[in-house]
Amino acid sequence: MKNTFSILASEYRTMLLDNVLPFWLEHGFDQEYGGMLTGLDRDGALLETDKSIWFQGRALWVFSEAARQFDKRAEYQEVCTSLVNFIEQYGFDPSDGRMYFRVSREGKPVVKRIRYIFSETFAIIGFASYSKAFGKEEYATKAYDLFQTVLKALNSSDILVPKSMRSSRGFGVPMILLNTAQELRDACPEHAQELNLFIDGLLQEIEQYFVRDELEIVVEQCSGNGLLELEHFEGRLLNPGHAIEGAWFIMREARYRNNDATLMQLGTKMLNWMWKVGWDAKNKGIIYFRDALGKSATEYWHDMKFWWPQCEASIANLMAYSLTNNKQYLEQFLEVDQYIKANFVDSEYGEWYGYLHHDNSLSTP
Structure with missing residues (x-):
């Protein structure tokens, strides 16, 4: 069984590092506007130019963890830096510090779902992993501060207005x-x-x-x-x-x-x-x-x-x-x-x- 696990671990490592992550680096990484394009066809063709903010935080976590757990390839650090910059520059509504749900390719606001805190939670895990992978302690602090924003929203019924009249x-x-x-x-x-x-x-x-x-x-x-x-x-x-x-x-x-x-x-x-x-x-x-x-x-x-x-x-x-x-x-x-x-x-x-x-x-x- 130990040999079986070794084989499976090797297979999944190869699938991740030589298949899945290269697909997103080649087709998703937006070299022009930064961040990650999130609406791709199976061949990598662009289906949707808007960007999910959820996905930016999740992608930051994925590539940061790849750098932390496998090796710090230059392309991983490059995409992580781009994702961090895109999230910080375009992911937040400056009027209240909350995050958008979807933005345009250039980063202009498209949808803000004020009842939900998932854009924030995925940014938190992305910032946290980025801080560990690249020794960026300031992003651990930013993750913690954003967590406090989430807690404030959760404890404020005037911020997270219930979707239904039924409790x-x-x-x-x-x-x-x-x-x-x-x-x-x-x-x-x-x-x-x-x-x-x-x-x-x-x-x-x-x-x-x-x-x-x-x-x-x-x-x-x-x-x-x-x-x-x-x-x-x-x-x-x-x-x-x-x-x-x-x-x-x-x-x-x-x-x-x-x-x-x-x-x-x-x-x-x-x-x-x-x-x-x-x-x-x-x-x-x-x-x-x-x-x-x-x-x-x-x-x-x-x-x-x-x-x-x-x-x-x-x-x-x-x-x-x-x-x-x-x-x-x-x-x-x-x-x-x-x-x-x-x-x-x-x-x-x-x-x-x-x-x-x-x-x-x-x-x-």
Whole structure:
């Protein structure tokens, strides 16, 4: 098995460093205006000139981590510097310090989603990783300061005006804040105690409101006071990839806390439930949406296979195996690995396909 892992590690390293990242350096890196172009066809042709601010922060994290964990190639530092400059120059609304959702290729504001804090959270993890990869301590400080902006927004109902008149809670916010706080803690060890306490609150919120033992599911939404909303589409919505992502964030926290048994149990329980819900036993792959009661789902793409839930399932199962040595997780990891390589890897143009139908046929040729 040790030899198998060595082979797999080599395969994924090659896929990342010689396939995926070069695709984005060649086709996505905007040498003219800076930052990263985010709407590309499978051959790298430009489909959309507007730029997602989410993607700028995420790309900064990816290339910073590649530099930090593999080697500091000149092209990685070049693209990271461009991304940092683009985010700082064009990502923020100077009137309130909040971030835009989408900007033009040149950086002019296009969309600002004031109810959401995800542009900020992805910029935080990007700044944090950049600071570690290149010794830019000032960006750890900027990440921490932006985190304070997020907390202020979350605690101000006049800033994050609720989308619905019906009081509700969403899984996505505490889940992504958990990952954000973990990344920030690595970059700002002087704030570890504060961030540990913050993470404690997020873990409690996730377990109390979204991990539902009575149905053995992780819901995406519940009422403001924590009740299931099974009479509504939103209340029955299950997103297996999202829940599995949250599961490995929790397992990561368990590992950070010396293999904390309670957190290991919580994370693996979430993975077990949502693997059962999301894995397509017939055609393989993680399905995008399910209904908590097995009823018809309202989203028209509910039975598709997107690329990212497969990534989350791969990471979560491998992490669960590393923590528990339970061979069930190893078998599930290998099943996802084989599925990805058979269906998502684009052997002609490189990178991966983004979207498959339920039967694994390509959504967009």
